[in-house]
Amino acid sequence: MTETLRTASASTGPALVTEVPGPKSRELHSRKTAAVPRGIGSALPIYIDHAEGPWLVDVDGNRFLDLGCGAGVNMVGHHQQSxxxxxxxxxxxxxxxxxxxxxxxxxxxxxxxxxxxxxxxxxxxxxxxxxxxxxxxxxxxxxxxxxxxxxxxxxxxxxxxxxxxxxxxxxxxxxxxxxxxxxxxxxxxxxxxxxxxxxxxxxxxxxxxxxxxxxxxxxxxxxxxxxxxxxxxxxxxxxxxxxxxxxxxxxxxxxxxxxxxxxxxxxxxxxxxxxxxxxxxxxxxxxxxxxxxxxxxxxxxxxxxxxxxxxxxxxxxxxxxxxxxxxxxxxxxxxxxEDEEQFAAARRIGNTLTDGLRRIAEHHPVIGDVRGHGAMIAFELTRPGTTQPLPGSAAAISEHAARRGVVLITAGSDGNVIRFLPTLDVTDDLLEYALTVIDDALNRHD
The missing domain is CATH 3.40.640.10 (Type I PLP-dependent aspartate aminotransferase-like (Major domain))
Incomplete structure (x- = not known):
């Protein structure tokens, strides 16, 4: 698993040059804590400098694969020139x-x-x-x-x-x-x-x-x-x-x-x-x-x-x-x-994520359900063999993914769902890399 992660990161995946969060992000987070009300939280305290396509680059130069795109806002990709x-x-x-x-x-x-x-x-x-x-x-x-x-x-x-x-x-x-x-x-x-x-x-x-x-x-x-x-x-x-x-x-x-x-x-x-x-x-x-x-x-x-x-x-x-x-x-x-290619991309993303998550679920019974349509897919974490939620369990997956250069966001009334809201220009190779990261996270947290 470690070798797979290293290969993906070196070729098509994220590029991390510091720990996550890095020193500049930590310094900014300290300033944020002093200047911004605590009610405005930061699930992943990595401070973004610029973005393009499916990528976010933070102030420390770390490049992250963005599978949340601002809770779905930047669906057509960051920095779309048109x-x-x-x-x-x-x-x-x-x-x-x-x-x-x-x-x-x-x-x-x-x-x-x-x-x-x-x-x-x-x-x-x-x-x-x-x-x-x-x-x-x-x-x-x-x-x-x-x-x-x-x-x-x-x-x-x-x-x-x-x-x-x-x-x-x-x-x-x-x-x-x-x-x-x-x-x-x-x-x-x-x-x-x-x-x-x-x-x-x-x-x-x-x-x-x-x-x-x-x-x-x-x-x-x-x-x-x-x-x-x-x-x-x-x-x-x-x-x-x-x-x-x-x-x-x-x-x-x-x-x-x-x-x-x-x-x-x-x-x-x-x-x-x-x-x-x-x-x-x-x-x-x-x-x-x-x-x-x-x-x-x-x-x-x-x-x-x-x-x-x-x-x-x-x-x-x-x-x-x-x-x-x-x-x-x-x-x-x-x-x-208006271009049908955008909708086709959403359906492709949904198929890739659904197939990959179901493969992972075969050997991680903590995944109770995989669901969604198009570029809106999620998996729910439960006690194996039941529909009983594991409250708060999604946070550890999201945090692990961030340390591997993948931004995932949580959901669910019990905090036990990971949701994917990627940009439509994300490739299947990048999605497969993210699935590898999730598999690794589950190996560590099952």
């Missing part, structure tokens, strides 16, 4: 003007493009804000305005942001919500579909969710059901077949707005434009962020025209929402995604 050129050109024209006062064409054209790409052929409208959490907040606003109802439901193991409203919608309170209450009222968390743990069919899981909604919330009071088609922070939980269509049928029948939070799983990440497409679902509202502008702050709320028009004139907006530079970057991202 995106840089688009943003730079816009910087030379107009850096900012408030769209609600003096609008601009780029915003309108991006709204048109998202209306075309999101699921369904119905009339749609789109607004832009700065972050995923803002997108969730605005989806809730328009759903309440449209239905005249107050209650909102989200699924167990879901994650929707760090604002007061979204903290109430999240499954996991620690550490995200600790000490920050009271929280927004009329928010309900309901059972999800978690096939690995619950063993239910999609119909059975949907019946359980719907029974909870009808008995504990009441459909007459429910404005919106917010779902991640594939749950991100919760551990890349893929619902059982038929689960989401059954929820859509129920929401349609009961006048409830179905909101698909595609902030992490949308825009090509799963090998399709939107993860909802994988399940045959046409949500009423679709949320995009993360990948949409390759690192510049932008998020979109795209919904049925009649729902989006429910808010009064002036009821939606914000100073920086849809900033022209971010909008220009987003157009460049969508231009890249």
């Amino acid at each position: 995106i840089i050129d688009a943003a730079a050109a816009q910087l030379n024209r107009v850096t900012h003007t408030l769209f609600g006062i003096t609008p601009y064409e780029g915003y309108v054209r991006l709204a048109e493009r998202l209306s075309e790409k999101t699921p369904g052929s119905h009339a749609k409208k789109t607004m832009f804000v700065n972050s995923g959490a803002e997108a969730v907040e605005n989806a809730v606003k328009v759903a309440r305005a449209y239905t005249g109802r107050r209650a909102v439901a989200s699924l167990d193991h879901g994650f929707h942001g760090r604002t007061n409203l979204t903290l109430a919608m999240n499954h996991r309170a620690v550490p995200y919500a600790t000490g920050f209450g009271p929280f927004a009222p009329d928010i309900h968390r309901v059972p999800n579909s978690y096939p690995f743990r619950d063993g239910l069919t999609g119909r059975q899981a949907a019946d359980r969710t719907i029974a909870y909604l009808e008995e504990r919330v009441g459909s007459a009071d429910l404005a919106a059901l917010v779902v991640e088609p594939i749950q991100g922070e919760g551990g890349f939980i893929v619902p059982a077949e038929g689960y989401l269509p059954a929820l859509q049928e129920w929401t349609n029948r009961n006048g409830v707005v179905l909101v698909a939070d595609e902030i992490q799983c949308g825009l090509g990440r799963t090998g399709t434009w939107f993860a909802s497409d994988l399940f045959g679902v046409v949500p009423d509202v679709v949320l995009t962020a993360k990948q949409i502008a390759a690192g510049l702050p932008l998020a979109g709320v795209t919904g049925r025209a009649e729902i989006m028009d429910a808010a009064a004139t002036g009821g939606l907006g914000g100073t920086f929402g849809g900033n022209p530079v971010s909008i220009a970057a987003a157009h460049a991202v969508l231009d890249l995604l």
Whole structure:
């Protein structure tokens, strides 16, 4: 195993010239501890100087393979020249003007493009804000305005942001919500579909969710059901077949707005434009962020025209929402995604990771489940032969990988999931190297 690691590192893999973290990163981390609130943690205290393609280079000159890409943000690769050129050109024209006062064409054209790409052929409208959490907040606003109802439901193991409203919608309170209450009222968390743990069919899981909604919330009071088609922070939980269509049928029948939070799983990440497409679902509202502008702050709320028009004139907006530079970057991202090669790359990555992780699982029974679609794959660590999670176990794998030059990020409500969110330009050779590192980590920590 050691020889394999050395060979990979010397040829196609990461290049480490100091210990990890190196002396410059440690010095910066000391400054960060003194200057930045402790609530903003650093899972891997390696301080990045520059990046390109699938690579991150830290201030000590260490080169890391980035399989997290900023929690999925830099999906099309770091330092994509077409995106840089688009943003730079816009910087030379107009850096900012408030769209609600003096609008601009780029915003309108991006709204048109998202209306075309999101699921369904119905009339749609789109607004832009700065972050995923803002997108969730605005989806809730328009759903309440449209239905005249107050209650909102989200699924167990879901994650929707760090604002007061979204903290109430999240499954996991620690550490995200600790000490920050009271929280927004009329928010309900309901059972999800978690096939690995619950063993239910999609119909059975949907019946359980719907029974909870009808008995504990009441459909007459429910404005919106917010779902991640594939749950991100919760551990890349893929619902059982038929689960989401059954929820859509129920929401349609009961006048409830179905909101698909595609902030992490949308825009090509799963090998399709939107993860909802994988399940045959046409949500009423679709949320995009993360990948949409390759690192510049932008998020979109795209919904049925009649729902989006429910808010009064002036009821939606914000100073920086849809900033022209971010909008220009987003157009460049969508231009890249128009090429089928990007989706093919996502599917290739998913196949390589899934096959490799299943091979590893054959001799590491601590891997209880391998799941996901496209360039959104995860494995869950459990007590061998059971579905019982090993709380916090993913951190040791991530830390070991960092010392071998691979950036992995953890997930799961129990901290027992490693998730892969690589750039789409990562090669199979690099993925195989990362799998070797994971195998080595499991040999040491099983």
